[in-house]
Amino acid sequence: DAMVIQNPRYQVTQFGKPVTLSCSQTLNHNVMYWYQQKSSQAPKLLFHYYDKDFNNEADTPDNFQSRRPNTSFCFLDIRSPGLGDAAMYLCATSRDPDRGETQYFGPGTRLLVL
Amino acid sequence: EDQVTQSPEALRLQEGESSSLNCSYTVSGLRGLFWYRQDPGKGPEFLFTLYSAGEEKEKERLKATLTKKESFLHITAPKPEDSATYLCAVNGGATNKLIFGTGTLLAIQP
Numbered sequence: 001d002a003m004v005i006q007n008p009r010y011q012v013t014q015f016g017k018p019v020t021l022s023c024s025q026t027l028n029h030n031v032m033y034w035y036q037q038k039s040s041q042a043p044k045l046l047f048h049y050y051d052k053d054f055n056n057e058a059d060t061p062d063n064f065q066s067r068r069p070n071t072s073f074c075f076l077d078i079r080s081p082g083l084g085d086a087a088m089y090l091c092a093t094s095r096d097p098d099r100g101e102t103q104y105f106g107p108g109t110r111l112l113v114l
Numbered sequence: 115e116d117q118v119t120q121s122p123e124a125l126r127l128q129e130g131e132s133s134s135l136n137c138s139y140t141v142s143g144l145r146g147l148f149w150y151r152q153d154p155g156k157g158p159e160f161l162f163t164l165y166s167a168g169e170e171k172e173k174e175r176l177k178a179t180l181t182k183k184e185s186f187l188h189i190t191a192p193k194p195e196d197s198a199t200y201l202c203a204v205n206g207g208a209t210n211k212l213i214f215g216t217g218t219l220l221a222i223q224p
Contacts, residue, residue: 088155097210100165100206
């Protein structure tokens with residue numbers, strides 16, 4: 001089945017130690033998104049790639065970076081994780097958001113910062 | 115300001131007791147309204163997309179409807195496995211980003 005895959009499902013890191021989360025998709029969608037979701041809150045958009053074009057949200061900390069080496073893969077890099085970065089990180093894809101097409105989410109990666 | 119409001123925040127029902135969840139939105143130029151189900155510790159699972167007022171979609175015990183100002187997610191004869199948080203989101207306005215509501219936590223007691 002076509003889908004959005006995230007690895008790992010759980011990630012434990014130390015305060016200040018860089019970490020990378022990965023996302024892959026078999027939907028061949030143009031757009032890939034990264035969201036941060038904290039307990040009992042709605043997902044918060046960090047940034048997205050429309051094909052190769054990177055779009056950062058104004059309030060996303062510089063500590064968060066992203067790479068999209070090809071259509072299928074996208075990575076979230078957290079350069080120096082702080083305790084406040086512990087959260088669920090969600091990857092999503094969409095074919096054409098300008099036409100209101102659906103975003104499909106992956107299962108998420110739960111990040112714990114010690 | 116573009117906004118999505120969901121009510122109630124939490125709802126507890128007995129198994130078989132039908133009810134509706136509400137999603138009110140204010141956005142200029144709606145491109146799509148989306149319903150997702152989210153289980154604890156998992157990503158949102160897509161349920162429905164609605165594009166225009168009057169549109170309805172059904173899946174098993176769930177039915178989503180849309181007007182120009184709100185959407186309802188009707189749940190008929192729910193079962194305990196329907197317990198989850200239901201998220202509503204819209205794509206519209208000046209950007210094509212999803213604007214999420216804060217969700218409704220639904221608990222179905224056997």
